[in-house]
Amino acid sequence: MPEFGLTTAPPTLVRTIRESGFSCTCCGACCTESEPGSNRVMVGPEEIRQIMDGTGLSFEEIAEPYPERIHDDGRDYTFGWVIHQKENKCIFLSKNRCTIYEFRPWICRTYPFVLDNNQLHTHPCNGLHKKQMTENPHQIALDLIKRQEYEHQDEEKIRKLLMTKTIPTGIPVVIDGEGIKEYHG
Template sequence: MNERPDRNNLIKQLEDARFSCEMCAECCVGPDNEVIVSPDEVEALSRASGLSFDEIAEPYPEWFEENGERFTFSWVLRRREDGRCMFLEQSRCRYYASRPHLCRTYPFMLNQGNLLISECPALGKSATKDAGNLADALILRQDADDSEFEATRREYQKHSIVSGKTLVIDSRGAHLLKE
């Protein structure tokens, strides 16, 4: 489990970053826009959009091979051919209320309780909006990521090896991919 950050200290760091989202949608486009999602997050988007799990997510593209089995962990949101997230409409998320943790907290994330900041054109410009809510969203994301990681690890340890097959292993089990 990751260390929990001190909330007040986190708020102070977020305020120092002077970030207020400009809705430019830079984080929803391009080759680096890989939104890693848990099954719970895919389901939330599925409820909002009416699309199936497979229509929303594809396997995380880092593959491992062991005992003739090919597998990966977790899922990423599908993108259009031009690299834009499938849910981006002009510069707005179509399912903003159901967007994943990563989207809610970009350009920030916690690692071992430390704040990491990714590139974003809105950084350093104006007073951070809702730093308290952002801090809570980051802590919630870290907790959700920790639970997903632990449950995925357990599922990996207990799954039966299926030689010659391709699997996605997540917190809910080992899912055989259709060939």
């Protein structure tokens, strides 16, 4: 996973996270579908390759195309990937534990928080507002900034790709930071 050479996070961000009282209770709710798409884990190609290295699984065994496809002018495409699910749960959830904890994607590392243009948003989570915080707010803040940077870099790669490559017609493809990839499921 890219590290971006970042070692300190803005104190205001750290403070806001600390004040949220977040302590993960390992309830597994964020890895389980509560409403359609609620536990979708969007991942970039580098994140999938990290899980491949850690688990020995293939790309296709880990992820599938982001399900909201775009159809226009004979083209059929989507942007990026999501981790497979089985019975409405992430395939890496076992007994409410993440079996790829060391290699888990940014979205999982930073849940329930997300930075959008440096604004902090918080998703519903059973671990918020605890009296004693067991998580490290500085580490979460650093991971949030790294995640935002990773997502920006991936978007920029895709933007540049689409300036030079044409999306083909008649075949389903997935567009990610590595290229335009045919996908046959």
